[in-house]
Amino acid sequence: MRIRILFLFTIFSVLSFAQEKVQDSITRKKITAVKLEKAPKIDGNLDDDAWKNIPIAKDFIEFRPNNGKAEDADFKSEVKIAYDDTGIYVSAMLYDKEPSKISKELTERDNIGNDDFFVLFLNGYNDKQQSLELFVTAAGVQADSKITNENGEDFSWNGIWYSAAKIVENGWTVEMKIPFSELRFPKSEVQNWGLNFFRQINRTKTAYTWNYINNQKGGFLLYDGVLENIKNIDPPIRLSFMPYFSTYINNYDGQTTTNFNGGMDVKYGINDAFTFDMTLIPDFGQANFDNSILNLTPFEQQFTEQRSFFTEGTELFEKGNMFYSRRVGGYPSKSANVSADETLVEEPSKVKLFNAFKISGRTSKGLGIGFFNGITEKAEAIIKNNITGETRKEILEPWANYNVLVLDQRFNENSSVTFVNTNTMRSGSFRDANSTGLLWNIRNKKNTYQYYGNVKGSWVMDDGTKFGNKSQFGFGKVSGKHRFDVNANFTTKNWDINDLGFSTTTNIANYNAWYGYRILQPTKRFNNIYLNNNITYSHRLDPFLFSTFRFNHNNQFTDKNFRSFGGGVEFTPFGEKDIFEPRKFGRHLNVPGYFDSWIWYESDSRKKLQFNVNIDYYAYNEKGRNKVIPSAYIRYRFSDKFNAIWQFNPVFSNNEIGYAGNNGTDIFMGRRQRNTYENSLTSQYSFNEKMTLSLAFRHYFSDVTYHQFYTLNQDGNLANTNNFSNNLNGTYNSWNVDLRYTWWFAPGSQLTLLYRNAVSNYQDVSRLTFGKNFDTLFNEPMTNNISLRLTYFLDYNRAKNWFRKS
Structure with a gap:
């Protein structure tokens, strides 16, 4: 009866969509590009002659929380954009009646902290599907990404561009230069590009855009304005080199080794739209450590x-x-x-x-x-x-x-x-x-x-x-x-x-249905509300076997004080036939149904102290079987230069059933208790917008204790057995510490000094005391590594001019 009501509710919701009115027309603001005779100095001062007589992009529209509202007169934004044969230039005057309250936390590149920030969106193809996002915070920190309608933001891209920010008596300013070498656009004599500007005021959590973005529709990029009449540009050759030199001192088990590496990345613009990237003799020794776990799954x-x-x-x-x-x-x-x-x-x-x-x-x-x-x-x-x-x-x-x-x-x-x-x-x-x-x-x-x-x-x-x-x-x-x-x-x-x-997962079919409701304008108590319902039905393909039917409801609320909270429930009323845990084709394990419920809370991120807590509880339709997943996140900003974050993520799984082994004929399952603890600490001190010292620490350990073993029957049920007596109890530890100094001494050029300490072990015993566990871990040989890496960005056009001058 409960399932019938749910399906009727879903059908009613689908039919109600026909009654909804959606604004179909998209108005595109336009601004004419002006070609400069002399480029401005990128220093945050907007008094260069280059900025005189440049059209102003103004009259921003609120994006959130009050979507569609005209900009507040106290927070006006005025942006100018121009170009020459080398790139695009942007100046922004971001008014604020209380400059002393502008948020300006220093962070590492590509990280937006407790900051006011400004974003430039550029789409050289003007196709409303992909743009470059170039961020500048009030502290002068850069971030950049590529954004698509399909996949959202991708901050893995790092461009080479120039910016400066400055707090002034009536707000703050931004200046930017984006070389054509970082942009993609078709070869055309006259061009129109997609364009938008975004501004966020952190203390009020208010965001504005130049071209209005209707939040009734997905697709942020559909609302680009237009940068018109880019013409008569003669972009330089897009060729750059990024040589690197690195040296390592490694100590492990009493032995010390050293090595020296060198190599280079090459980037060449085949034409205005296509780029060739190559890495020669790559060195990835300073990549972040992997968060390894004790993996008992089939995958x-x-x-x-x-x-x-x-x-x-x-x-x-x-x-x-x-x-x-x-x-x-x-x-x-x-x-x-x-x-x-x-x-x-x-x-x-x-x-x-x-x-x-x-x-x-x-x-x-x-x-x-x-x-x-x-x-x-x-x-x-x-x-x-x-x-x-x-x-x-x-x-x-x-x-x-x-x-x-x-x-x-x-x-x-x-x-x-x-x-x-x-x-x-x-x-x-x-x-x-x-x-x-x-x-x-x-x-x-x-x-x-x-x-x-x-x-x-x-x-x-x-x-x-x-x-x-x-x-x-x-x-x-x-x-x-x-x-x-x-x-x-x-x-x-x-x-x-x-x-x-x-x-x-293979040999499986999944059918999913989702219905979501969201408020698009703030109410008296909430800035946003999201309600979601999900249904999943799955079965094995060959031969056919029902696997599971799952219902999930989750919700999220953000109140007027920007505190977020929510929760949800999930249940499998008919249990599950797990076709993967037995590790053999054609076999399955019967898993009892469960009821999962969770609740979470996230405090206001604008405060010096921010914390998130979560509790997730699985109750199985089997006596004594459950799983508890609490978590905690605490961040404290000591100043605009220094912050620290501690996270604790334990998991307690009681009387779970998992694969134990086989003898070629029989498959054995074990009933086990598993406790997992993961602690991590990250902190960062920023000397300025280009220089940071950061610490990343993680300790993970998981122990598993088996109580009883069974033989898996053909029907997926379990039978007691005396034919399996292997000791599968164990404890896995992983300890990593990274202390990293980073200096972006020039655009694209970086010096990194890294100290790394790591150790891991696996023991065939479990339920060790906390102290004993650490004793055995630190009796293992530890890896100590110090590395220095220098990467230098070398642009062909700049280097060519050096030789001409000499």
């Missing part, structure tokens, strides 16, 4: 990409989630084969990247083209024969070539069709792989509904060819107070893109 842990070459300018390659860059220079394909009479002397844990390049850009017709190629070196293990003393080498990973090709056609300002192909080729008898996908996202002209989906195929060549496929089809409403989405996903049992992508 590998996925790590975030930390290497800058693979995070910058990769938005095209992320289409369809078919490219997982950690595969390039990741773990070897196989482990060493060591006999009883042999000893493993050396086994590489990672494959070395030899070089990589990427070409990306977009034509004047809206066709985006991306091509990536990476080559990794051969990795060998050294094995010693204990009887003869001879050593041999075994190839764990041969020379390998990785390719990604993406063709992304945009049209109608808000729609796209994408083709993606990935390919892995290894020398010798090692396996090769290929995957191909076709994706689409179509929106109607009013931008109220979207149709989306994809069809993908994977081929693995290893002792024959294995073919699998994955597909998705969906439809949704993306505007207004009432929104919904329905979709279906199908993944066959042989779907496998793990040579260059990341895939987990």
Whole structure:
């Protein structure tokens, strides 16, 4: 009866969409670009002659919380934009009647703290689908990203541009220069670009935009204004080099080693729209540490990409989630084969990247083209024969070539069709792989509904060819107070893109329905409200088997004092037939139904002390089985230069059932108690907008204790067994400390001094006391590493002028 009521409620909500009125017309403000004879000095002073007689972009409109309201007279914004043959220039006068209250926290680049800030949106293609976002805070800190309607903001991109900010008696000012080398636009004699400006006043949490953005509709970029009449520009050659030099001192288990590295990244503008990027002899030794865990699931842990070459300018390659860059220079394909009479002397844990390049850009017709190629070196293990003393080498990973090709056609300002192909080729008898996908996202002209989906195929060549496929089809409403989405996903049992992508669940079908309600204007008590309802039904494909039916409701509220809170419930009334935990095709584990409820609270982020708390409780339809997930986040700003954040994320899982092993015939499951504790501390001291000292600490430990073992029956139930007595109790520890000094001494040029301390261990015992756990951890050999890296950005045009002067 409860399910019938839920479906009737969903149908009623869908029918009610027809009654909703949405503003369809989009007014685009326009401003004429003026070409400068003499460039202004980028220092935050707006008295340069260059800014005289430049049209003013003004009359901003409130974006939030009161969407559509005219700007407050006390916070007027006036922006000017101009250009010359080298780039775009922007000046902004941001009025504030109380300059002493302007928020100006110093942070590291790409981090917006407790700040007032100004943003420039530029779209050289004027297609309303992708823009560059260039941020300047009142403290003078830069941040930049690429934003798309499909994927939102991507802060992994780091451009080379110039800015200054200054607090003055009637507000604060911004000056910017964005070289054409950082922009993409079609080759045309006269050009019109998409343009918008954004301003946030932190103490009131009020945001304004130059061109009005209607929050009834998704698609921030659909509301670009227009920068008109850019003409007669002669952009310089887009060629830059970024050489690096790094040195390391490593100490492990009493032995100290040193090494020195050098290499270079090259960036070349093939034309106004396409760019060639290449890394030669890359060095990723200063990448952030991975947050490793004790993984008891059937799937590998996925790590975030930390290497800058693979995070910058990769938005095209992320289409369809078919490219997982950690595969390039990741773990070897196989482990060493060591006999009883042999000893493993050396086994590489990672494959070395030899070089990589990427070409990306977009034509004047809206066709985006991306091509990536990476080559990794051969990795060998050294094995010693204990009887003869001879050593041999075994190839764990041969020379390998990785390719990604993406063709992304945009049209109608808000729609796209994408083709993606990935390919892995290894020398010798090692396996090769290929995957191909076709994706689409179509929106109607009013931008109220979207149709989306994809069809993908994977081929693995290893002792024959294995073919699998994955597909998705969906439809949704993306505007207004009432929104919904329905979709279906199908993944066959042989779907496998793990040579260059990341895939987990296979042989499964999922059907999802979502309905959301949101308020679009503040009420008497709340600035925003979000209510969401989700239904998921899934089943195994081959052979058919019901898997689960899940209902989820979650909500979020933000009050007038900018405190956010919410919660939700989720339940599986019919339990679950888990087809993955048994680790064998055709088998499943019956999991009892659960009722999950959670509540959270987030304090006002403008305060010196900010804290977030959350409690999540799973109650299973089985005596004594539950899971508790509390969490806490505390941030304190000691000053505009110094802040610290502590996070605590424990998980307590009681009487869970998980895979224990098999003997070739029987599958064994274990009932276990698992406790996990994760503590992290991050802090940062900023000397100025270009120089910071930061600390990142993380300690993670998880212990698991098995109480009883069972044999898994064919029907998914469990039977007591005496045939399994392995000790699976264990404790995993991971400890990492990074102390990093960073100095951006010039645009694109960086000096980084890093001290790193790390240790991890696994013990086949559990329930150690806190002190004993630390004793055993710190008895392990620790890695101590000091590294210094210098990266220098060298622009061809500047270097050319140096030689001319000399």
